[in-house]
Structure formats: structure tokens, C-alpha cells
Amino acid sequence: MDALLIVIIVAAVTSAACWVLSLITRDTSWVDRAWSIVPVVYVWIFVAGAFVNGEGSARVVVMGVLATAWGARLTFNFARKGGYTGMEDYRWAILRGRMRPWQFQIFNLLFIICYQMALLVLITLPAAVAAQNPSALTGWDALFIAAFVAFLVGETVADQQQWRFHQRKKEAGGTLAPGFATTGLFRYSRHPNFFFEQAQWWAFYAIGATAAVTGGAGVIGGVLNPTIVGPALLTVLFIGSTIFTESITASKYPAYADYRRTTSMLAPWPPRARAVATQS
Structure with missing residues (x-):
């Protein structure tokens, strides 16, 4: 059976399970x-399919290893925050309160389930491209692999800094000025973990694109190929999610407005100088 078909079947079953469980619970x-788990499964299905078809390569195995490292780190971080203990993302509860029950259920099915689960398939498709274009690793592969690892380390550091802040906040009784992390990587980006998360999948896409180019494709079809839809839609998702998350944070913490004025939203960048009021 074709690897892509297997991935689609697994995604469909997982989506149905998530939807039914959301209704029951x-x-x-x-x-x-499922976010940090199913993409790893999908990538390894593509890896296995490549070897079954006699088209295995070091590149596709490396992509499997990178996806596994990404998934292991994200699963650990999600677990330590209580993600597998029945704790629902607070943003869904807020949205549920703003919608009528039937509206939220449509949103749940079409966006939370269908869109996001489809996206988790799309971001792994560069592995399918690599599987279809077996060739030796190149200098470009080395560059993009190094970039992926660097972004993985960056997200690990950002999540750890955020974790330590919230632990200190908890120890302080739930209040710790200004209410959100502003040091370390958070001095240069309001959401460095979000930035590095997206960047990893752009690097993953670049590895697949390298495979296509070494397989004979040009700029169109190689450098720019249909699997770019995955990281592009992931970026759209993160931007929308970030805007919504920040609207909640700003409503809770007055100091966030100043932080937002001086600090880049996603890409780490030196903070802007604070405006100084003129004296008359």
C-alpha cells in the first residue's frame, strides 16, 4: 500500500477518534x-515506505530522526504542563464561552479537528518528497539539518525559560510582576517558542526541497514545490493563534501593552526603545 495512503488513513482514524472523544468528554x-505524536508516525511511515520500495536514503532517515527529536521534546514539554491529565487548553474554553453551542461544535469539527489534523499531514509531506527522490546528502542538506537542530535547541531553551517563570510565579502565590516572561529569549521575542516551532518545519521543508532539486527538479517543483503549503499554513495558524492569545494576555496584564510595543512578536530582534514622554 502506498505510504501516503496509509498516512491519510491513520490521519482519518485519528481525526475521528479526536472528534468523538471531544464530544464524549x-x-x-x-x-x-496528538499534535506532537502523529507527525512523527507519518514521517516514519514515509521512511518505511521508501525502504520497502527500494528508495531508502540517508536523507529520509535523517528526516525521521529530526521529526522524532521534535516530537519527543514537544511531548515532554506538553506532558509536564499537564497536557495529558485532562487539562483543556484555556483558549478553547474562552472561545466556547463566546459562541453558541452549535457554533462551537462546527468550529470544533472544521477547525480544531479537520484543519489542524490535515495540517499535521501537510507539514510531514517533505519526507514523502525525499522518499521519492533518493540521493546522497549534500551541503545544502547539512545546512538545513543544522538549522533544524538550532531551531530545536532554541525552542527547548524558550520553553524552559517560560517553564521556570511559571514555576516561580506559582511559588509566589500566582502573582509575579509583570505577569509574563520578559527575560532571556523573551527579551527579544514575545513568543520565541512559537517562532522556533515554525522555523523547524520550514527547515524540514527545505530538506525535502533539496531532495527534489537533487532529483532533477528546478526552482518550480524543486525549491518551490507543493509541500510548501504545510509550513505556510502552519505559519498562518501560529499568527492567528498568537494574536488571539495576546488579546487574552493584554486583557489580564496592563504592562503587556508596553511589552508589545517594544518587543518583536515572533522573530527574535533587539527590543525597541520605550517611548519617553516629553515634559512641557
Whole structure:
């Protein structure tokens, strides 16, 4: 059976399970719990398919290893925050409160389940491209692999800094000025973990694109190939999610407005100088 077909079947079954569980438990975070797991499964299905078809390569194995490292790190971080203990993402609860029950259920099915689960397939498709274009690793592969690892380390550092802040906040009784992390990587980006998460999948896409180019494709079809839809839609998702998350944070912490004015939203960048009021 074709590897892509197997991935689609697994995704469909997982999506159905997440939807049914969300209805039974009234908890819409089932996709969140699958987020760091199913892409790893999909990538290794593509890896296995490549070797079954006699088209295995070091590149596709490396992509499997990179996806596994990404998934292991994200699963650990999600677990230590209580993600697998029945805790629902607070943003879904807020959205549920803003919608009528039937509206939220449509949103749950079409966006939370269908869109996000489809996206988790799309971001792994560069591995399918690599599987279809077996060739030796190149200098470009080395560059993009190194970039992926660097972004993985960056997200690990950002998540750890955020974790330590929230632990200190918890120890302080739930209040710790200014209410959100502003040091370390958070001095240069309001959401460095979000930035590095997206960047990893752009690097993953670049590895697949390298495979296509070494397989004879040009700029169109190689450098720019249909699997770019995955990281592009992931970026759209993160931007929308970030805007919504920040609207909640800004409503809770007055100091966030100033932080937002001086600090880049995603890409790490030196903070802007704070505006100084003129004296008359």
C-alpha cells in the first residue's frame, strides 16, 4: 500500500477518534495531545515506505530522526504542563464561552479537528518528497539539518525559560510582576517558542526541497514545490493563534501593552526603545 495512503488513513482514524472523544468528554484538546505524536508516525511511515520500495536514503532517515527529536521534546514539554491529565487548553474554553453551542461544535469539527489534523499531514509531506527522490546528502542538506537542530535547541531553551517563570510565579502565590516572561529569549521575542516551532518545519521543508532539486527538479517543483503549503499554513495558524492569545494576555496584564510595543512578536530582534514622554 502506498505510504501516503496509509498516512491519510491513520490521519482519518485519528481525526475521528479526536472528534468523538471531544464530544464524549466535552474536552477539545485531543488534537493538542496528538499534535506532537502523529507527525512523527507519518514521517516514519514515509521512511518505511521508501525502504520497502527500494528508495531508502540517508536523507529520509535523517528526516525521521529530526521529526522524532521534535516530537519527543514537544511531548515532554506538553506532558509536564499537564497536557495529558485532562487539562483543556484555556483558549478553547474562552472561545466556547463566546459562541453558541452549535457554533462551537462546527468550529470544533472544521477547525480544531479537520484543519489542524490535515495540517499535521501537510507539514510531514517533505519526507514523502525525499522518499521519492533518493540521493546522497549534500551541503545544502547539512545546512538545513543544522538549522533544524538550532531551531530545536532554541525552542527547548524558550520553553524552559517560560517553564521556570511559571514555576516561580506559582511559588509566589500566582502573582509575579509583570505577569509574563520578559527575560532571556523573551527579551527579544514575545513568543520565541512559537517562532522556533515554525522555523523547524520550514527547515524540514527545505530538506525535502533539496531532495527534489537533487532529483532533477528546478526552482518550480524543486525549491518551490507543493509541500510548501504545510509550513505556510502552519505559519498562518501560529499568527492567528498568537494574536488571539495576546488579546487574552493584554486583557489580564496592563504592562503587556508596553511589552508589545517594544518587543518583536515572533522573530527574535533587539527590543525597541520605550517611548519617553516629553515634559512641557
